[in-house]
Amino acid sequence: MRIYQSEDYKAMSRRAANIISAQVIYKPDCVLGLATGGTPVGTYQQLVDWYKKGDLSFAEVRSVNLDEYLGLSPHHEQSYRYFMQSNLFDHIDIKPENTHVLNGLAKDPDKECAAYNKLIQELGGIDLQLLGMGHNGHIAFNEPGDDFGLETHVVTLTESTIEANKRFFESRDEVPRKALSMGIKNIMNARRILMVVSGEDKADAVYRAFCGRVTKEVPASVLQLHPDVTLVGDKAALHKLVEAGVSVCG
Numbered sequence: 365m366r367i368y369q370s371e372d373y374k375a376m377s378r379r380a381a382n383i384i385s386a387q388v389i390y391k392p393d394c395v396l397g398l399a400t401g402g403t404p405v406g407t408y409q410q411l412v413d414w415y416k417k418g419d420l421s422f423a424e425v426r427s428v429n430l431d432e433y434l435g436l437s438p439h440h441e442q443s444y445r446y447f448m449q450s451n452l453f454d455h456i457d458i459k460p461e462n463t464h465v466l467n468g469l470a471k472d473p474d475k476e477c478a479a480y481n482k483l484i485q486e487l488g489g490i491d492l493q494l495l496g497m498g499h500n501g502h503i504a505f506n507e508p509g510d511d512f513g514l515e516t517h518v519v520t521l522t523e524s525t526i527e528a529n530k531r532f533f534e535s536r537d538e539v540p541r542k543a544l545s546m547g548i549k550n551i552m553n554a555r556r557i558l559m560v561v562s563g564e565d566k567a568d569a570v571y572r573a574f575c576g577r578v579t580k581e582v583p584a585s586v587l588q589l590h591p592d593v594t595l596v597g598d599k600a601a602l603h604k605l606v607e608a609g610v611s612v613c614g
């Protein structure tokens with residue numbers, strides 16, 4: 365596992381974007397696993413910037429997103445499809461038909477999940493999976509206690525995730541209680557993982573994920589078992605790792 369420590373959020377975002385752009389340059393038709401949440405926004409802005417300068421093209425890239433709220437239409441401003449369109453897809457040359465986000469309005473959510481697993485397989489698997497991490501150590505919407513063997517499935521969000529995500533909605537009541545999410549198994553099957561973390565409020569989760577034992581209670585801890593993980597964080601998010609003596613690259 366490689367850990368890169370950046371001075372601040374901007375530098376962290378630039379470094380993460382560098383790793384993604386290297387993947388796209390190395391394999392122009394790669395399959396990128398993409399994430400939502402506040403943390404990757406700066407990474408997407410940097411990629412858009414490089415695309416606009418003509419340094420990068422996504423014309424052949426295929427993408428699969430980690431998760432989507434159940435019950436939200438793709439046009440809902442808090443849906444993850446909307447997030448991806450407004451933060452990335454609408455500003456680069458990726459072909460719309462090559463972008464895949466779970467359908468939050470699927471009539472049969474279990475069928476939608478099964479079809480998504482098949483899709484990932486048909487695309488040839490994920491080359492590089494971008495991940496953020498929740499304060500309780502969740503990755504995608506895999507909450508503490510979820511089985512590591514699960515593929516894409518319907519999830520009931522924990523109170524802690526609802527609490528963390530209410531900042532995006534008018535009120536707590538509007539936060540959907542369920543979501544569709546890739547499982548830990550899909551994530552672990554990705555050839556490479558890139559996790560981005562930022563801020564003091566993530567320092568504990570980072571420490572528990574990478575210095576603690578591997579446990580379902582901290583879903584991100586499973587990444588200790590993946591052969592190719594890069595963790596990119598700012599000083600505030602990584603300081604507990606550094607204090608524990610874990611070696612990081614500057």
Ligand SMILES: O=P(O)(O)OC[C@H]1O[C@](O)(CO)[C@@H](O)[C@@H]1O
Pocket residue numbers: 399400401402403404495496497498499502503504505525529
């Ligand atoms: O980057 P943020 O906004 O802290 O979110 C962390 C995690 O929470 C989620 O947004 C889901 O709650 C994930 O998609 C993300 O990885």
